[in-house]
Amino acid sequence: MSRILDKKTSADLLKLLVFVVVTSLATAVLVVTIGNLGFGSSRTYKAEFSDATGVNKGDDVRVAGVRVGTVSKVEIVDRTRALVTFSVDDGTSVNGGTNAAIRYRNLVGQRYLSLTQEVGDTQRLADGATIPIERTRAALDLTVLFNGFKPLFQALSPDDVNQLSFELVQVFQGEGGTLEGLLAHTASVTSTLADRDEVIGQLIDNLSLVLDHVADRDKQLTRLITSFRTLVGGLKKDRNAILDSLEDVSTLSVETASLVDGIRRPFVKDIKELRAVAGNIDKNKAELDRALQVLPIKLDKIGRTAIYGSFFNFYLCEFQGRVNLPGGVQVPVKYETGSDRCDLG
Secondary structure (H helix, E strand, C coil): CHHHHHHHHHHHHHHHHHHHHHHHHHHHHHHHHHHCCCCCCEEEEEEEECCCCCCCCCCEEEECCEEEEEEEEEEEECCCEEEEEEEEECCCCCECCEEEEEEECCCCCCEEEEEEECCCCCCECCCCCEECHHHEECCCCHHHHHHHCHHHHCCCCHHHHHHHHHHHHHHHCCCCCCHHHHHHHHHHHHHHHHHCHHHHHHHHHHHHHHHHHHHHCHHHHHHHHHHHHHHHHHHHHCHHHHHHHHHHHHHHHHHHHHHHHHCHHHHHHHHHHHHHHHHHHHHCHHHHHHHHHHHHHHHHHHHHHHCCCCCCCCCCCEEEEEEEECCCEEEEEEEECCCHHHHHC
16 A cells, blocks of 8 residues: 555656746746846946936847847936946947947837947947947937827827827837938828819819808708708607507508418419410400401491391301310310391391
8 A cells, every 4th residue: 555655656746846847947938038138148338328218227239120138227427427238248249330329119118229330440349348428329209209299199090199109209210211201201292282282272162162052051951950850859759659650560560461361372363363364365366356356347337226226136147166075175166057137147
C-alpha cells in the first residue's frame, strides 16, 4: 500500500514541478515583453532637450521605427533644460551626426525617443556622452496645434477627428508625409474649386430661385403644414377607433375566407361547365356566325307576316342532329316530315 502511495505522490510531484517550470517561463517571457527588457550588452547616452514633457522612464528609443533601447532617466539641468538618459543596444551607432527627437507614439500622449542620422562626424560617441541641445528637438505641442484646428474639428464626426488628428501629428512630426505634400493637396482642392466656380455660381443662383419660389408660396406651405398637423392630430385622437377597426377587418377577412371556402367546389364546377360551353361555341362558331347573319333577314320576314294578324303557322320540314352513344360513338340523325307546306318555300 505504501509503495502505491509513493508512486502516486511521485507522479503528482513531477506534474507539479512541470507546471511550476512552464508557468515561470511564461511569466518571464511576459515580463520581458511588457517591460521591454533586453539581455544583450548596451551603451548609455544622454540628450538635452528644451522640453521633455511626457517622456517617462521605460519609454522606447527607436531608430527608423525599430526599438533599439529604452529611456532610463529624465532630470532637469540648469533649471531650463531637460536631460534624458537612455540606453541603446551595443550594435546601434550613436555618433556626432546623430540627432534625437521626441515624438508622439499615439494620441493618448505616449512618447518615444527617435534617433536619426544626419551628415556629420561618423565617429562613435563614447559611453555616457551627451547629445547637445543643438541636435535635439522637443515634441510637437498638440495643444497649440489642435486649438488652431478647433473650428474644423467642430464640423467633423469623432472618428474623423481622431483620424485627422493622427494624420496631422504624423505630418508635423515628419512621418507619413510632409507639410509640403499637405499644402500641395490643399492647393489642388482650391484649384479644383476655382475651376468649378461657374458651376458653383449656377448652383447658388438656382438655389436662390428655388428659395424665392418657396417664399412666394409661404401661405400655401403654411396651410399645408397646418393641414398635415391637423391630420396627424386627428389620427392621434382616433387611434383607438382605428386600432379597434383593424380587429374587425381581421374578423371580416376570416369570414370572407370561410365563405369562399364554402362555394369553392360549386364554383370550380361552374368554371368547368363554362369552359365546356366555350369549347362548343368555338367548335360551332362558323354555324353561329352564319345564324347571326341570317337572323336579321328572318326577323324581317316574320315582321312582314305579323302585320296581317297576331298569328303564325310553323311547319317542321326537316330535323338533323347527332346522338352520342357510350364509347364516344356519334350517330347522325336526319328526319324529313314530307309536309306539302315545305315545298312552298
